[in-house]
Amino acid sequence: MTPLAVSIAGAIASFTLVLVVLELIRSHRLRERYALLWLATGLTLTALSAWRAGLNTIAGWVGVRGYPPAVLFAVGILFILAVLLHYSTVISRLSDQNVMLAQRLALLEERLGDDATG
Amino acid sequence: MPDTVVTASPAEALHALSDLRRVAIVPALNEAGALPAVIDELRAFDPGLDIVVIDDGSVDRTAAVARSMGARVLRLPFNLGIGGAVQTGFRFAFENDYDLAVRVDGDGQHDPSQLGRLITPVLAGEADIVVGSRFAADADGYRSSRTRRIGIRLLAIVVSRIVGQRVTDTTSGFQALNKLGIALFARDYPHDYPEVEATVMVFRHRLRLIEVPVSMRERGSGRSSITSLRSVYYMVKVLLAIFVGLFRRNIVPQEDAR
Numbered sequence: 001m002t003p004l005a006v007s008i009a010g011a012i013a014s015f016t017l018v019l020v021v022l023e024l025i026r027s028h029r030l031r032e033r034y035a036l037l038w039l040a041t042g043l044t045l046t047a048l049s050a051w052r053a054g055l056n057t058i059a060g061w062v063g064v065r066g067y068p069p070a071v072l073f074a075v076g077i078l079f080i081l082a083v084l085l086h087y088s089t090v091i092s093r094l095s096d097q098n099v100m101l102a103q104r105l106a107l108l109e110e111r112l113g114d115d116a117t118g
Numbered sequence: 119m120p121d122t123v124v125t126a127s128p129a130e131a132l133h134a135l136s137d138l139r140r141v142a143i144v145p146a147l148n149e150a151g152a153l154p155a156v157i158d159e160l161r162a163f164d165p166g167l168d169i170v171v172i173d174d175g176s177v178d179r180t181a182a183v184a185r186s187m188g189a190r191v192l193r194l195p196f197n198l199g200i201g202g203a204v205q206t207g208f209r210f211a212f213e214n215d216y217d218l219a220v221r222v223d224g225d226g227q228h229d230p231s232q233l234g235r236l237i238t239p240v241l242a243g244e245a246d247i248v249v250g251s252r253f254a255a256d257a258d259g260y261r262s263s264r265t266r267r268i269g270i271r272l273l274a275i276v277v278s279r280i281v282g283q284r285v286t287d288t289t290s291g292f293q294a295l296n297k298l299g300i301a302l303f304a305r306d307y308p309h310d311y312p313e314v315e316a317t318v319m320v321f322r323h324r325l326r327l328i329e330v331p332v333s334m335r336e337r338g339s340g341r342s343s344i345t346s347l348r349s350v351y352y353m354v355k356v357l358l359a360i361f362v363g364l365f366r367r368n369i370v371p372q373e374d375a376r
Contacts, residue, residue, distance in 0.1 A: 025362045032359045033310060036351075039358070097196050104195045 002052050002068045010049030010072055018042035037086055041079035048072055135241070138217040141168040143207030144189070145200060145291075146224025150179040156222065157187045159230040170210050171224065174203035180224070201312035204291070205303060212304035219300050221293045227334045228292040235330045236294035246325040247299040249317075250292035250332035269349055273314050273356065280360065281321035285329065288314045292332055298325055314356045318363055 021038045024030035030038075048055050049072060059068035142160050146153055153171070160169055171184035175197035184191045192206050204221060211219040218240060222228045232250065239245045253274070270289050277288045291313055295303070302323055308315035320327045 022362060025358070026365050031309060032355050032362070036355065036358070100195045 014045035140218040141216045143221045144171045144224045145203040147174045148176045148178045149224040150183045152226040163230045172203045201309040205307035208303040211300045245328040247327045248294045251287035251329040253286040254329045254331040288317045
């Protein structure tokens with residue numbers, strides 16, 4: 001069984017993540033589109049931390065014998081990988097768009113004449 | 119709003135139009151096929167209406183077609199999604215100091231001949247934003263997939279609760295706005311799937327929104343930006359945005375925008 005202190009600490013930490021994400025959305029610093037994965041991370045980890053019997057059962061399923069909280073780490077790492085991969089796709093799209101913007105700007109400057117260039 | 123005589127009939131209200139600077143905002147993504155008819159119908163409804171087409175990164179001849187028909191064209195360098203595209207139009211309307219804006223989608227699903235119904239309450243000073251609803255009292259039957267209809271209804275119920283006024287169609291992009299509405303949306307407009315959040319935002323900023331019944335047509339060409347696969351993401355994202363939005367402080371547009 002997971003030590004009680006680990007469950008409590010895990011639940012508090014993951015729920016704090018949920019609150020921070022919600023506050024970031026509220027203050028317009030994080031778009032809903034990019035927040036959904038973080039919210040899923042926070043809520044899943046909160047649930048797994050608080051639901052001690054469930055964590056035990058899942059640990060049994062995946063063959064973790066000695067220390068059930070290891071499942072928390074595994075799930076957390078999986079979510080972080082998902083978030084990182086998602087961000088890689090976002091960054092790829094942003095750099096493509098950045099190239100397009102620079103090209104359009106160059107074409108526009110050329111059309112305006114040399115005066116427009118700084 | 120300038121003082122206009124409050125009239126019941128659209129025809130009379132439209133007489134007051136000639137004093138106002140008015141623009142049609144037409145977002146279009148790969149709508150070269152449907153766009154000419156939309157532009158023709160807009161001109162038939164009101165020859166004095168300026169038409170600005172926002173080409174949201176089309177790969178067909180959307181921009182060229184619109185330009186050849188004498189519309190102003192704002193060509194976005196890449197696809198921003200409907201929210202970003204429409205807001206470009208609102209910014210255009212705001213910066214060019216238009217008194218009245220209508221939003222008509224470039225795919226032909228909105229029938230410009232029904233614009234009179236949308237514009238009348240704005241001209242009469244009864245509302246800042248008028249939305250054409252497919253589900254308001256006497257609107258004609260609207261055909262759509264079942265899941266999508268249920269989703270639209272569900273959102274309507276949630277939004278009605280939150281804003282404290284019955285709203286039947288929160289996903290309609292068929293709208294007319296006065297200067298206050300233009301100013302609000304030019305400054306702040308939701309991304310991705312904007313109409314639902316925008317509805318809540320309008321009420322939070324204490325603008326007056328009313329719905330009028332309209333019928334919508336089958337899409338001319340092109341396809342909906344909302345596929346059934348994305349519906350779940352859509353619902354979750356929109357509900358999250360609405361509920362988080364409730365905890366935001368309001369920003370009321372300056373009075374001088376009136």
